[in-house]
Amino acid sequence: MKKTIFLLATVAMLVACSQTEPQPAASDPAEAVMANILNRKSVRSYTSDTIPAAVMENLLRAAMAAPSGRDIRPWSFVVLTDTTRYDEIFGDNFNMRMYKQSAAVVVICADTTVVRPPRDNPDAPAVQQPNGTWRDDMGAVTENLLLAVEAYGLGACWTACYPYVDRMAPVKKALGLPATVVPYCVVPIGYPAGGEQPKDKWDSSRIHYNQW
Numbered sequence: 001m002k003k004t005i006f007l008l009a010t011v012a013m014l015v016a017c018s019q020t021e022p023q024p025a026a027s028d029p030a031e032a033v034m035a036n037i038l039n040r041k042s043v044r045s046y047t048s049d050t051i052p053a054a055v056m057e058n059l060l061r062a063a064m065a066a067p068s069g070r071d072i073r074p075w076s077f078v079v080l081t082d083t084t085r086y087d088e089i090f091g092d093n094f095n096m097r098m099y100k101q102s103a104a105v106v107v108i109c110a111d112t113t114v115v116r117p118p119r120d121n122p123d124a125p126a127v128q129q130p131n132g133t134w135r136d137d138m139g140a141v142t143e144n145l146l147l148a149v150e151a152y153g154l155g156a157c158w159t160a161c162y163p164y165v166d167r168m169a170p171v172k173k174a175l176g177l178p179a180t181v182v183p184y185c186v187v188p189i190g191y192p193a194g195g196e197q198p199k200d201k202w203d204s205s206r207i208h209y210n211q212w
């Protein structure tokens with residue numbers, strides 16, 4: 001009897017160790033953050049479960065915590081759940097299957113301009129001017145959203161919109177974006193149907209110390 005219990009326990013332990021599922025949240029904050037970052041992956045298939053409104057709000061709270069040049073925060077978000085409009089909004093887009101299967105699609109938009117006094121004359125009246133760092137800011141906000149998605153056990157995929165004119169045009173028109181605002185990317189989010197695993201991208205040859 002003792003032998004059987006020992007054997008069962010060993011098999012259970014081996015099965016647990018062989019699983020490649022994301023690790024449970026670590027109690028050490030650094031480990032928890034590292035696990036979150038390293039477990040993030042593009043998820044392209046979702047269950048039919050919906051995302052609670054409070055969770056969606058927290059995802060967007062995390063997104064908005066991103067850094068931005070001169071703290072301009074050029075981002076806005078259009079959260080979509082009405083799949084009957086997706087053909088109009090996204091047109092002939094090869095990511096459509098993902099969009100329609102997901103619980104929600106977040107269109108992350110960027111204002112390419114900022115209304116501020118000129119940089120070289122801070123006392124002058126504010127004028128609308130190009131924001132030179134909006135693209136960088138948008139990468140940061142998108143990654144923040146993806147990491148929060150991972151933290152909530154959800155899955156998402158960053159899909160490009162900017163700079164492709166054919167992808168941006170129907171989105172801009174259907175959602176009524178202001179002239180200076182571009183749809184930067186489209187992020188379908190849902191509970192993972194399973195399968196996708198994080199990639200190990202560690203590559204020490206990409207690191208140079210003190211000199212290339």
Ligand SMILES: Cc1cc2nc3c(=O)[nH]c(=O)nc-3n(C[C@H](O)[C@H](O)[C@H](O)COP(=O)(O)O)c2cc1C
Nearest residue numbers: 040041042043044095157158159160161197198199
């Ligand atoms: C700028 C950008 C555009 C992307 N566009 C698409 C896309 O249109 N469709 C898609 O399925 N994945 C898209 N991806 C996801 C990448 O394919 C994915 O991040 C890459 O293969 C690495 O895999 P991982 O996210 O699982 O680490 C995009 C990612 C980025 C950063």
